[in-house]
Amino acid sequence: MxxxxxxxxxxxxxxxxxxxxxxxxxxxxxxxxxxxxxxxxxxxxxxxxxxxxxxxxxxxxRRNAFVRPPVANIDAFVIVTAAASPDPDIFYLDSLCTIATLAGAEVMLVINKTDIASPEYLKSIYEKTPVKVFCVQAVNGVGTEPLRQALKGKTAVFAGPSGAGKSSLLNALCPTLSAQVGDLSQRLMRGKNTTRVSELFMLDGDIRLADTPGFTMLDFAACGVTDHKTVIDAFPEMLPFTENCRWRDCAHTVEEGCAVIQAVKDGKVPVSRHESFVRIYTEVKQNTTY
Ligand SMILES: Nc1nc2c(ncn2[C@@H]2O[C@H](COP(=O)(O)OP(=O)(O)OP(=O)(O)O)[C@@H](O)[C@H]2O)c(=O)[nH]1
Ligand SMILES: [Mg+2]
Ligand SMILES: [Zn+2]
The missing domain is CATH 2.40.50.140 (Nucleic acid-binding proteins)
Incomplete structure (x- = not known):
C-alpha cells in the first residue's frame, strides 16, 4: 500500500x-x-x-505529536530569536529547547537580526550545549544556507516569539513560497479561530516546514513534559556532572554537594541554563500528581 x-x-x-x-x-x-x-x-x-x-x-x-499546533513526527525545532528587537527571552528559549529535546527532536537555535545587534552573548551560552546555533539576517538571507543544509530530509517546526522573524526566515529559505506565506499570515490575522491552521510547506523537495502560530503559551504538560525527573535530560551539558553529586537523588537545584551547581560556579555550565533548569524543574514538579 x-x-x-x-x-x-x-x-x-x-x-x-x-x-x-x-x-x-x-x-x-x-x-x-x-x-x-x-x-x-x-x-x-x-x-x-x-x-x-x-x-x-x-x-x-508516531515518533512524537503535539496538540497546539497539531503536528507529528517533528525531527527538528527551529527556535527563532532576534538578537535584539524583541530582546531574547532566555527562559522561553530554554523552555522550547526542553520540550523539543524531550520529544526526541533536534534543536536548532536561529539568532536573527544580527544586522542590528551582536549574537555573541547568546552564542556563547548555547555553544556550551548540544543546541546547534545559526546566526542569520532573515531580511537579506545572510547566513541561511547552513540552516537549509541542516534541515535537509527533515520535518521541522518554527517556534519563537512574535516579531523574531520566523515568517521572514521562511521567505529567505524559500522565496517562491512567499505568496503562500503571505496568504497564511493574512488568514491568521483574520480571527482567533483560524490560529489552529497548521500546515507543512515543502522546500526543495525534501524539507517539510511548519510556520504555525503555536508554541507561544508554553504548557509543559500539554507538550508531553510531565515528569520532573526527566527535565535534566533536556540539559545534556549538565548530565555528566550529575554522577559526582553527593546525593544519589540530588535534584541539582539547591542541594549541598551538587556537582552541577559546582560546574556552574566553575563556569563549565552557563548560569542562565541552570537557572532555566531550576525554573522548569520546579514548574513541572508542581504539576506532577504523584
Ligand atoms: N533588522 C532586521 N529586521 C528583521 C530581520 N528579519 C525580520 N525582520 C523584521 O522583523 C519584523 C518581524 O518579522 P516576522 O518575520 O513577521 O516575524 P515573525 O516571527 O514571523 O512574527 P509573528 O508572525 O508575529 O510570530 C518584520 O518587520 C521584519 O521585517 C533581520 O534580519 N533584520
Ligand atoms: Mg510570522
Ligand atoms: Zn546535583
Whole structure:
C-alpha cells in the first residue's frame, strides 16, 4: 500500500506528499477524531483511486505529536530569536529547547537580526550545549544556507516569539513560497479561530516546514513534559556532572554537594541554563500528581 506524509488537512480533505507530488485524499471518521486525529507530519497509508485521489486508511506509529499546533513526527525545532528587537527571552528559549529535546527532536537555535545587534552573548551560552546555533539576517538571507543544509530530509517546526522573524526566515529559505506565506499570515490575522491552521510547506523537495502560530503559551504538560525527573535530560551539558553529586537523588537545584551547581560556579555550565533548569524543574514538579 502506498505511504506518504500528511502536509495539511482541512474540512476532511487531506494533502499527502508521496515523495514527488501531493495527492488529495479523504479519510475515514476514525482517523478524523480524538487524540489520534490526523495531523500534519503524520506518516499515512492510503489507497489510490482511479482518478488519482486517495483514501487514508492508517496512521503509522508516531515518533512524537503535539496538540497546539497539531503536528507529528517533528525531527527538528527551529527556535527563532532576534538578537535584539524583541530582546531574547532566555527562559522561553530554554523552555522550547526542553520540550523539543524531550520529544526526541533536534534543536536548532536561529539568532536573527544580527544586522542590528551582536549574537555573541547568546552564542556563547548555547555553544556550551548540544543546541546547534545559526546566526542569520532573515531580511537579506545572510547566513541561511547552513540552516537549509541542516534541515535537509527533515520535518521541522518554527517556534519563537512574535516579531523574531520566523515568517521572514521562511521567505529567505524559500522565496517562491512567499505568496503562500503571505496568504497564511493574512488568514491568521483574520480571527482567533483560524490560529489552529497548521500546515507543512515543502522546500526543495525534501524539507517539510511548519510556520504555525503555536508554541507561544508554553504548557509543559500539554507538550508531553510531565515528569520532573526527566527535565535534566533536556540539559545534556549538565548530565555528566550529575554522577559526582553527593546525593544519589540530588535534584541539582539547591542541594549541598551538587556537582552541577559546582560546574556552574566553575563556569563549565552557563548560569542562565541552570537557572532555566531550576525554573522548569520546579514548574513541572508542581504539576506532577504523584
Ligand atoms: N533588522 C532586521 N529586521 C528583521 C530581520 N528579519 C525580520 N525582520 C523584521 O522583523 C519584523 C518581524 O518579522 P516576522 O518575520 O513577521 O516575524 P515573525 O516571527 O514571523 O512574527 P509573528 O508572525 O508575529 O510570530 C518584520 O518587520 C521584519 O521585517 C533581520 O534580519 N533584520
Ligand atoms: Mg510570522
Ligand atoms: Zn546535583
Amino acid at each position: 502506498p505511504k506518504g506524509i500528511l502536509l495539511k488537512g482541512q474540512k476532511g480533505l487531506y494533502a499527502v506528499y508521496d515523495g514527488e507530488k501531493e495527492i488529495q485524499c479523504r479519510a475515514g471518521s476514525r482517523l478524523r477524531k480524538g487524540d489520534m486525529r490526523l495531523s500534519p507530519g503524520d506518516e499515512v497509508e492510503y489507497t489510490l483511486n482511479a482518478d488519482g485521489t486517495g483514501f487514508i486508511t492508517e496512521i503509522l506509529p
